[in-house]
Amino acid sequence: MNKNNLYKKLIVSLSGAALLTVGLSQMPNNVLNNMPVEVSAAKKTKVIGANSAIYRLKGKKMVKTSTVLKVGKKVRVSNKKTVKGKVYYKIGKNQYIKAVNVDGKKRKAAKKTVLYTRKGKVIKNSKIVKGQKVTIYGAAVTIKGKKYYSTRLGYIKASTLAKKKPVVNNDVEKPNENNTTPTNKPDSGNNTASANNSNSTSVPSTGGSSSTSPSVPTVDYVKAAKDQAVEDIKKAQDDAVNLVKSSPLADDEKQTAVNQIEDIVKAALGEQKDGKSGAINDAKTVADVKKVVDETKAKCELVGNQIVSNDLVKQEGDFVKDSVAKMDDGDAKTAAPDKIAKAVKAANDAITSAKSQADLDKAEADFQNALNDAVPFAKQQEYAKDTINSAVTDAKTAINNDTTLSKDEKDEAISEIDAVSDAALVAHKDDTNDGDNVSHNIYDAKTTSDILSSVNMVLATCKARQTDSSLKEQKDSAIKEINQAADDAIHTVTSSSASTENKQAAVDRINAIVKNALGEQKDGLTGDIHDAMSADEINTIKEQVTKSCELEGKKLASSELVSQVSDFASKSVAKMDDGDAKTAAPDKIAKAVKDAKDAIANAKSQADLDKAEADFQSALNDAVPFAKQQAYTVDSINNAVKAAKDRIKNDGLLTDSDKEEKLAQIDSNAVVKAALGEQKDGTSGDVHDATTTNDLLLIQNSVITVCDRI
Incomplete structure (x- = not known):
């Protein structure tokens, strides 16, 4: 053995013996917590339950690599290693994954729910019933603003999992649920200085009588309960509506159920759903608030649960009907189909008539017994x-x-x-x-x-x-088209006259749209395209992304045009007659600009953009009558023509014949003639026919450009 290696082994062995002799309990906590601790174990096969990055150990730190193991992949794990309080499994030479991504934690579902894809889409028929144990993996992830956990078979909303019981602090006085404010009472025991030390801090006098203990602010527990109630009821509404929307009902049936849930929530929170009217507002005590919340949540859940239950009854009936084939020949097999049909009808009737979750549970239990009677x-x-x-x-x-x-x-x-x-x-x-x-x-x-x-x-x-290969080819084609649409939109944005900041913001939005569709690398290996399971889905994604990218370019151009048009309209105020309208015009224009830019920024379609522009034009016309804008345009064009002619006449480098030729060019130019008409007074021509301020601005700019070129 190499001498250096032998020395190293001896040092390690002696160090380990010394640690055992001294005792780990005598070492500083910060040393213990930061020491990588590896525990040997026999190799086992584990299945990744949440997308898991591979880490490498560098010194005393775990460094995340860019390699990610996806859910469902099997790995062979050996040693466990704890680094800075986090546990990892070794899966290869200096390769580790977080243990929580494969071991998971068991939690109970607090209500009936469904599972979702990483993009927040409901996984059809992925029913999770109340009280069912679910194994969650890794840390919570955010999907469309809400927290989810991976279950290895899909993602479950964190809000649907039963909450862990909080640690009760018996030293904290609980509020009386039937009072609006707590009653502060002194201890019933001896009122000694030591016993009340925490509540007897001396405070400086403020000019009045001194006090040996600070005042305790009054807490409005009812108001706090009402504020929390609004949030809880809205969550219950969202959950119930999601169950309805994930069902196979027709659109009109879904809408009917959503309307029922809406009415339930309005009764509790009021028309504005802010708790300032309705049953919550009328509650006088914390107990009253809790009662309203419990009843409202139960009603919302019942609507969604009834739909889910009816849907499942049909599916379960069809499934059991197919399983009849596994029965042995005989009278039972012959009678099974009629028994199943009768069970389905009875269950649907009972579910529809259910007035509570208990009624629903009974209907489902009776249905299960009937199915088992038909097919073991x-x-x-x-x-x-x-x-x-x-x-x-x-x-x-x-x-x-x-x-x-x-x-x-x-x-x-x-x-x-x-x-x-x-x-x-x-x-x-x-x-x-x-x-x-x-x-x-x-x-x-x-x-x-x-x-x-x-x-x-x-x-x-x-x-x-x-x-299949054809679907993959369609995805590849869609990926190319989406990336090309993004490039075109970005070119439109960067070629505009917008500020650098506004251009960059538009480019960032385009990249975010594409990233959502194609994934971080924009190659379709992740993102919506990756999850698409049909040609229709692929085409829908492609069309939506293409339109969204194009819209970003149009939104930027529209926003810039609003600024230019508003400047033009502001100058045309001078043509207005004196009076209150003229005084008010600048503020009206400023407001019109702000409203238009807000509407353009929030536009989700070309129709939204068109409406924003139409509303902006109406607001401009209200500020400055369109006839006054036209009159200003006529003056502006005539001034541009006069300025061009004066420039030519005063140009000492031109001969008289050159000057006459150029002056004739201006008078005969088609653009100038078209702008003001034959009489050159705007009573005919493009200015007269214009319908928007943008039309007038374009006409003016066209004439100015022509005059500058001659």
Whole structure:
């Protein structure tokens, strides 16, 4: 052995022995917390539950690399290493991932909900019932302004998870729920100085009588409860509406349900939904507020839950009807279809008539019993297993036969399918028993709804990963068109006369639009295009992005034009007659400019932009009558023509014949003639026919340009 290496081993061994001798408890906390601590363990297979960056250990720090392992990928982990209080798994030579991204934490759902994609789209049929255990991974991520956690099968709203019970501080006096303000009472024990030291701080006199303890501000607990109630009820409304919108109902049926939820919330918060009218405003105590909140949330949830339940009844009925084929021959198999049809009708009637969640729960329980009576639950599980295995086989075959996919892409797709199907079919896995199989395994399922949810999760993943070559070609084509549209829009922006700051802001917005569609690298490997599962989705994304990019260029041009047109209108104020209108005109123009620029900035379509411009023109005409703007334009053009002629006449470098030729050119120029008409007084010609201030500005500028060139 090399002598230096031997010395190093001896030093390490002796150092370790010394630490054990001294005792870790005697070391400073900051040293302990910052020391990388590695714990050896046998290698295990883990499945990534949340997109996980790979880290490298440099000194005492973990440094994040640009490589990210996606959800569903299997990794072999060995040692655990704790660095600055965070736990990592070693997955290769100086390669680590955060343990929370593969181990996860179990949480209960506080209400019925659904799962979402990374882009915030509802995963159809991804039902999570109240009280169901869900394993979440990694830190919360923000999707469209709201917090979500990865569940490995999709993202769940943080607000739908049961909150951890807070630590109760028994030293803090709780407010009396039936009073608007708390009653402060002294301790019933001995009022000694030591016992009341924290409340007896001396304060300087302010000129009046001195006090040995500071005054305690009165807290309006009812107002605080009402403020929180507004937020809680709005969240309940959002959750209920999302359930409605994710259902397969017709648009008019969805709207009816959304209107019901709207009416419930208005009754609680008032017309403006700010709690300043309605039941919340009328509440006198904290207990009253809580009662209104609980009742409103229950009503909102019930509307959404009724729709979800009716939808699931149909799906479960169809699923069990298909599973009849797994039954043995006999009278039971023959009678099953009629029993299922009767169970579906009875369940739908009971769900529609439900007045509370308890009624809904009873309807679902009765329905489950009726389904089990028609087709034994074990046969439903058997059919689910066959359905999943068949879908997985078909998807893997399609992926392996897809010549447009690289080996890594195929491995990644198959790995994700395996992860989801394992969660559904493998009841107890020693290496990857991370809790997901508790919620999504068909053998641990208690109801047909649980089984169906597991099946749908697998089918959705298979469909998403089973990308055929034609779809990939369409995505590639769309990516090129989107990037080209972005380049064109950016060129339009940078070529404009806008300020550098405004140009950059527009370019940033265009890049953000494209990034959302194509991902950070704008290559379509992430983003909306990556998630698209049909040609229609791809075309919709392409059209929306193209229009949005074009709109940014038009918005900038429109905003700049507003500034130019307003300057022109401001100058035309001079043509107005004296009076109050003339005095008020500048302020009206300034307001019109601000309103127009705000409307342009918020425009979501060309129609919005057109309306902003039309409203701006109306506001300008209100400030300065259009006839006065036309009169100013005539004067401006005549002044430009006169100035050009004077310049030519006074040019000492021109001969008399040259001067006559140029003067004739001005008089005969088509642009000048067209601007003012034959009489050159604006009673005919382009100025007379103009309908907007922008038209007048363009006509004036055209004449000035012609005059400058001659």
